[in-house]
Amino acid sequence: MAGEELRAQLVKRLIDAGQLRSETWRDAVTAVPRHAFLRGGFFEEVPGSAPTAWAPVGPGDPRWLERCYEDISLVTQIAGTIVPGDIRGQILRAPTSSSTMPRLVVRMLEELQVEDGRRVLEIGTGSGYSTALLCHRLGDAFVTSVEVDADVAVRARTALGSCGFAPDLVVGDGLAGHPDGAPYDRVIATCGLHTVPHELIEQTRPGGIVLVTLCGWLYSSELARLTVRGDGTASGRFLGGQISFMLARPHLPPPLGSLPDLDSGDDRPAAVGAEALHDWDTRFVAQLAAPRAQRVELTRDGRTEHLLLDVEAGAWAVLWKDGGTWRVRQGGPGRIWDRVEAHVSRWRSCGAPSLDRFRIAVGPGGTSVSWPEG
Numbered sequence: 025m026a027g028e029e030l031r032a033q034l035v036k037r038l039i040d041a042g043q044l045r046s047e048t049w050r051d052a053v054t055a056v057p058r059h060a061f062l063r064g065g066f067f068e069e070v071p072g073s074a075p076t077a078w079a080p081v082g083p084g085d086p087r088w089l090e091r092c093y094e095d096i097s098l099v100t101q102i103a104g105t106i107v108p109g110d111i112r113g114q115i116l117r118a119p120t121s122s123s124t125m126p127r128l129v130v131r132m133l134e135e136l137q138v139e140d141g142r143r144v145l146e147i148g149t150g151s152g153y154s155t156a157l158l159c160h161r162l163g164d165a166f167v168t169s170v171e172v173d174a175d176v177a178v179r180a181r182t183a184l185g186s187c188g189f190a191p192d193l194v195v196g197d198g199l200a201g202h203p204d205g206a207p208y209d210r211v212i213a214t215c216g217l218h219t220v221p222h223e224l225i226e227q228t229r230p231g232g233i234v235l236v237t238l239c240g241w242l243y244s245s246e247l248a249r250l251t252v253r254g255d256g257t258a259s260g261r262f263l264g265g266q267i268s269f270m271l272a273r274p275h276l277p278p279p280l281g282s283l284p285d286l287d288s289g290d291d292r293p294a295a296v297g298a299e300a301l302h303d304w305d306t307r308f309v310a311q312l313a314a315p316r317a318q319r320v321e322l323t324r325d326g327r328t329e330h331l332l333l334d335v336e337a338g339a340w341a342v343l344w345k346d347g348g349t350w351r352v353r354q355g356g357p358g359r360i361w362d363r364v365e366a367h368v369s370r371w372r373s374c375g376a377p378s379l380d381r382f383r384i385a386v387g388p389g390g391t392s393v394s395w396p397e398g
Contacts, residue, residue: 027057030093034126037095040079043131052160053130059092061151061183062123065108066098080108097125121176122349123151133157134210135249135263136235142209147198152180154214156192159189167191171256172273200275201227216245218275220386230254232335240311241277241318244304246385257387264380266304268381277318278335286342289355296365298330298343305379306368312393314360332360371395
């Protein structure tokens with residue numbers, strides 16, 4: 025099946041899903057060939073592999089073209105440097121760059137609320153596909169995109185050029201924005217952020233919109249749209265939908281290193297058990313209480329234990345099931361699980377409002393998140 029037909033089918037699926045709503049973005053998705061941004065191939069998860077293995081799929085593979093137009097994210101880089109052409113067989117390393125699923129790409133572009141003549145700063149060029157959609161909608165002169173990885177940026181520039189687009193592409197730390205081109209009317213981050221850098225707010229015009237995905241190290245995340253005010257602050261709300269992206273590289277958690285002595289510390293019954301973290305919304309609330317905690321599942325002494333560890337602070341909490349009761353042992357400065365229990369309990373006492381009712385504010389002092397109390 026030809027690329028044009030596959031692209032038309034993708035457009036129809038996105039319209040039917042309610043994500044592709046406006047004519048201008050429909051025109052862009054219809055015109056821009058996604059496969060042009062995947063000519064270097066992608067990695068596909070090997071079914072049944074544990075730990076997860078990845079195998080390359082290139083343009084010579086009969087599956088390649090159709091996969092390019094499926095509504096899925098496609099991994100384009102492994103371990104920070106490895107691309108599909110580097111591998112014969114399989115690789116057991118973590119993905120570090122991808123072409124985001126089209127459904128999420130167009131949802132974010134619709135949520136950005138762009139209009140003709142608006143200048144957009146994109147954080148994370150990646151494959152360049154979303155950059156191309158922005159260029160089709162607004163024109164090259166109104167699009168600036170920043171990519172931290174120079175090799176990824178070169179591939180994106182080549183793909184964009186092959187489609188006739190020439191936006192301002194910058195290699196650098198997108199979390200610092202691009203002050204030379206400021207101010208912008210819209211800022212969109214296509215990577216997960218642990219906190220919202222104030223530089224992105226400073227480089228946006230009053231009344232402008234910043235669209236980001238706030239993600240914690242317990243890996244619950246949400247899309248947020250903020251409106252910038254004249255005093256250099258911004259506020260808005262989460263948009264719902266359990267959106268997730270790879271974290272920006274500077275916002276990745278530190279290595280776990282050696283684990284603490286989990287048999288020391290204080291031991292008590294837990295008011296909130298570890299199973300609560302299986303729920304997306306509860307996990308997001310827990311992250312607000314322990315923003316630098318990571319979660320590890322261990323098997324010790326014949327039982328499953330759930331460890332939350334703040335590497336930098338040296339604080340930790342380990343939970344396990346004792347019959348029908350959850351217990352927790354904590355150590356290090358502060359008490360991680362005490363904070364999580366207090367936060368989750370207060371949220372539940374307010375009726376456990378969904379994340380799309382949460383508010384977010386960003387100022388020089390950092391990022392704050394709240395939910396309705398009534």
